[in-house]
Amino acid sequence: MDKKYSIKDIAQLSGVSVATVSRVINDNGRFSEETRKKVLKVIKETGYQTNFSAKNLRMNKSFSVGILVPDISNYFFATVVQKIEKILFKCGYSTIICNTARDEDKELAYLKMLESKGIDGLIVISGAKAFDINKVSSSSKIPFICIDRKPKDKKNTIFIASDHYQGALDATDSLFNSGSKHPIIATHKHYSSSGADRLRGFKDSLEKHGLPFDTSRNQITLTTENTTIKMEKVLKSQPEIDGIFAINDTVAIEVLSALLKLGKSVPNDIKLIGFDDEPQDKHTYPTLSSVKQDTDRIAQVAVENLIGLINSTGITSESIIIPVELMPRDSTL
């Protein structure tokens, strides 16, 4: 098992031509059973492995797809990426992961690189605000799908996302259901399309319960300012607040720790619910209610559609919305 064997070596060793070896390997074309066995035997003995560079060059296909993701240390992104990668591998594709850090220039640089590598497809998770595949010269040809944030050009693309709106609606409803009369929403400063949908869900639940939404009264935004101090101010001026829907679990956990520091009891004084169902939600005190995104399904649907595009079986343009699930825990008892 020393040298690297090429198809030519296999041909020689098994006394057939390279064409035949290729046919046997790919099980395509005509050859006798006898030849098959002969060739396969030599392949096993030598430990021959296809040289993908050559194969890619010839077939103009790379059996690899790129994933653009803003931040892989984010739980939701990491989970989706992980699951996508797993499915793709099963389908014979390898995955090139690119961390864009929400930087448009980086996004562009990665796109160029990926195109150079001849990727067969692309998955863009929560791409830049103005994500536009045409920014890269001829990229227009690379099949791609978007997850979590709509691309600039809504036509001719497949977009997959959780039902953030419904999740937020359910979450806020659950605050009301557990006795909250005056819930607010806690957001962070980064804009995202999912965040916008969640905000919309919160508003609609509010109005459904007869409360008009007013940004200055019903929304707080976490900034670099110390969260505890900010919460203290807010609760002093609006002591009626008795429920908080946090735009995601990171925010929720920050809010929770602030509330506890301020001597508030959760859920007795204030109900709290987050979004994303991160693992630590089960281990906060009290445990944190949340909304779970179906990452399995997102990944599955994403890969299915991408591979569909790659094999150009239907270049449909559509938005696919994946249902979410409410995960009630102690913070909304």
Next chain:
Amino acid sequence: MDKKYSIKDIAQLSGVSVATVSRVINDNGRFSEETRKKVLKVIKETGYQTNFSAKNLRMNKSFSVGILVPDISNYFFATVVQKIEKILFKCGYSTIICNTARDEDKELAYLKMLESKGIDGLIVISGAKAFDINKVSSSSKIPFICIDRKPKDKKNTIFIASDHYQGALDATDSLFNSGSKHPIIATHKHYSSSGADRLRGFKDSLEKHGLPFDTSRNQITLTTENTTIKMEKVLKSQPEIDGIFAINDTVAIEVLSALLKLGKSVPNDIKLIGFDDEPQDKHTYPTLSSVKQDTDRIAQVAVENLIGLINSTGITSESIIIPVELMPRDSTL
């Protein structure tokens, strides 16, 4: 910007030979300044991009490296991978990330795929117990480095890890320093070499403070059993316990929530410290002391060494230990 241009097109359009175009692109070989400008102009106009499959085939180099990682949704792994990817990209390499899920068969399958793709190098993060690159036929030639877990064959490999031993020693010392007299260690059921080092650090700190280590008295292991119930039993039989060093932050947070549920005050009744310095440590209540691994340095050293190996400038075999930093917070006040 429609069709895909090859070097041949560029040659034609700029009135030179393909060889010259290649020379200009790679700035290697001889050509006049005039020619350079001409060619570069055409390249810019056409939006030409190298076909890496061809280049790889010819040069027998793929400008890509593989990363084997057990679980990318784990914070430490995700952070390291992210940083490695960033540095590699700057060095002109793309990264193929492979999630092994701690499954040896998968590890092997990925290894085969990576070899087929002709990766130039490999980074193995916390590989399987018996990680052995020779399991894949001719892989022996792929330069690789290991992070976090030593490979089977310690010779002729570069191994990079945090100073888990020292971190655990410092962490346990800090329990004593904040007044704990009878600390224990909380571990989980998965074995890891880093875990073993951390356990060693705990033991040595104990002995330094005049306490002999006894597994049955000084160590609890979290299993699928409910942590709160387990903790209750332990605290009933050993009420003297007043400090816990958790093998990592996930365990620490689970323990913390159990303690709070049992009505214990942290840090007043029991001091607690974890390991890894995950972001949520700052937002638990009380905030969680921990030990921070220097992921920046790990990534930097890893890439430097790997690229060193790839360019075979020194095939030194060594273990590189990266210092850690104690992050004291409220749970060990």
Next chain:
DNA sequence: GTTTGTTGAGAAAACGATTACCCAATAAAT
């Protein structure tokens, strides 16, 4: 017994780059 069809397999082109080798043309040295 000639024609037709089928099966198995080889020869060679092509994919898009890099590079060793070659040869003009000009410059430098004698």
Next chain:
DNA sequence: ATTTATTGGGTAATCGTTTTCTCAACAAAC
């Protein structure tokens, strides 16, 4: 004025596949 270097750049081989053509051999059909 001839030889010798140097410079710029073209030709063609090569990397390892896949695939189109081609054809021999044998079987079936007439």
